[in-house]
Amino acid sequence: GQPRVVRYPSIPAATYPEFSLAVPFWPGMAERIRRLDVDVFHAHHPFLLGPAARRLARRQHRPLIFTYHTRYEKYAHYVPLRRSLVEAAAVRLSTRFAARADAVLAPSAVIRDELRARGVPTPITVVPTGIDLERFSPGDQIAARRALGLDPRGLVLLYVGRLDREKRVDRVLRAFERVAGTMTRTRLVLVGQGTQADHLRRLTNALALQDRIHFLGVRPHDALAACYRAADLFLFASETETQGLVLAEAAACGVPAVAVDAPGCDEVVRDGETGLLTKADPAALAEAAIGLLLDAERRSAMGRRAREIALREFDARLQIDRTLEVYGEAGDRLGRSLR
Structure with a gap:
C-alpha cells in the first residue's frame, strides 16, 4: 500500500x-x-x-x-x-x-x-x-542551456545552494570576477535564494558583471539536473558543510567541481581526480577554475570520474x-x- x-x-x-x-x-x-x-x-x-x-x-x-x-x-x-x-x-x-x-x-x-x-x-x-542517479545524470548540455534560456555558446560556471552568509557566495562572485577578466566567454549561473540575495545582486552590479552573472532563483528539484547539465564547472566556497550535497549532485551529472578545501567538501571532491580543492580565497578559487576551463580534456576526464564515484558512493x-x-x-x- x-x-x-x-x-x-x-x-x-x-x-x-x-x-x-x-x-x-x-x-x-x-x-x-x-x-x-x-x-x-x-x-x-x-x-x-x-x-x-x-x-x-x-x-x-x-x-x-x-x-x-x-x-x-x-x-x-x-x-x-x-x-x-x-x-x-x-x-x-x-x-x-x-x-x-x-x-x-x-x-x-x-x-x-x-x-x-x-x-x-x-x-x-x-x-x-x-541521490537519485537516474535523475541526476549527464545529459545534453546545449539542450539544457536552451531550456534555461542560456546562450549555448561559451563556458558556464554554476553554483547551486542557499544564498546565505555561511555559504560564502560573495567569494564565488569575487572569484568569478577574476575568471571573467581572463576569459571573456564565461558566465556564472546562481541557482537558489536566501537572505543574501539582494546583497549579492548589488555586488554583481558593483563588479560590473550583471551581463555575465545569471540569478535563476529557486528551481524545482525535478529541474535541478538541467542546471547541472548546463554547466562546465561547479564553483563552491562554503566551509560549513557536513557533506556538500550539491557537490555530489554535480558529480552525479558528470560536472567537475572547484571547492574550498574544507571538512565535508573534501569527502565529495577528490582533489585532482574529480575536481580541485583550494584555499578559501577568491584568487585561489579563480586560479583553479581558470586552469580547468582552459583544459577541456582534463575537465572532461574529471567529470567522467566524478560520475563513476557518484554511482558507487551516493546511490x-x-x-x-x-x-x-x-x-x-x-x-x-x-x-x-x-x-
Missing part, C-alpha cells in the same frame, strides 16, 4: 522566513503516533521535535535514530543573542542529543569523528544523503539499505537491553 505520511504543522522562523520551525508539540499528536505503532523514531533535528521524538521513543520502547545533518553552531548568527553563547549551546545540546540516541547517522566521516571527539558513546554510522538505494540496517541493529540492541 501507499506509505502513511503525517505532516506536522510549522511556522516560518522570524530571523529566517525560508526555514520552518515546528509548532510546540501537543498531546493529541502523541496519541496519534501511539496508534500508528511505529517501529523506529528517526529525528533529523536535535531541537523542537527532536526531544519530542525521544520522549515518544522511550515511552513506546522503540529505538531513536538521529541524523546529525548540520553543524548547528555555524548558524548562530541567525539567533539574536550573543554569538559565542549560541554557538556553545548549539554544540552542547546537539552533542547531548546524539549521546542519548540509540544510533546516529553522520553524513560524512568528519562529522562522525567530531562527535566521537566530543565523547558521544552512541554507535555512529556514516550514511551520506543519497540513494544504497543509503536506504544502510539506513535500514542501522534501524534493525538499533532495535536489536534496545530489545536486548529491555530483557
Whole structure:
C-alpha cells in the first residue's frame, strides 16, 4: 500500500522566513503516533521535535535514530543573542542529543569523528544523503542551456545552494570576477535564494558583471539536473558543510567541481581526480577554475570520474539499505537491553 505520511504543522522562523520551525508539540499528536505503532523514531533535528521524538521513543520502547545533518553552531548568527553563547549551546545540546540516541547517522566521516571527539558513546554510522542517479545524470548540455534560456555558446560556471552568509557566495562572485577578466566567454549561473540575495545582486552590479552573472532563483528539484547539465564547472566556497550535497549532485551529472578545501567538501571532491580543492580565497578559487576551463580534456576526464564515484558512493538505494540496517541493529540492541 501507499506509505502513511503525517505532516506536522510549522511556522516560518522570524530571523529566517525560508526555514520552518515546528509548532510546540501537543498531546493529541502523541496519541496519534501511539496508534500508528511505529517501529523506529528517526529525528533529523536535535531541537523542537527532536526531544519530542525521544520522549515518544522511550515511552513506546522503540529505538531513536538521529541524523546529525548540520553543524548547528555555524548558524548562530541567525539567533539574536550573543554569538559565542549560541554557538556553545548549539554544540552542547546537539552533542547531548546524539549521546542519548540509540544510533546516529553522520553524513560524512568528519562529522562522525567530531562527535566521537566530543565523547558521544552512541554507535555512529556514516550514511551520506543519497541521490537519485537516474535523475541526476549527464545529459545534453546545449539542450539544457536552451531550456534555461542560456546562450549555448561559451563556458558556464554554476553554483547551486542557499544564498546565505555561511555559504560564502560573495567569494564565488569575487572569484568569478577574476575568471571573467581572463576569459571573456564565461558566465556564472546562481541557482537558489536566501537572505543574501539582494546583497549579492548589488555586488554583481558593483563588479560590473550583471551581463555575465545569471540569478535563476529557486528551481524545482525535478529541474535541478538541467542546471547541472548546463554547466562546465561547479564553483563552491562554503566551509560549513557536513557533506556538500550539491557537490555530489554535480558529480552525479558528470560536472567537475572547484571547492574550498574544507571538512565535508573534501569527502565529495577528490582533489585532482574529480575536481580541485583550494584555499578559501577568491584568487585561489579563480586560479583553479581558470586552469580547468582552459583544459577541456582534463575537465572532461574529471567529470567522467566524478560520475563513476557518484554511482558507487551516493546511490540513494544504497543509503536506504544502510539506513535500514542501522534501524534493525538499533532495535536489536534496545530489545536486548529491555530483557
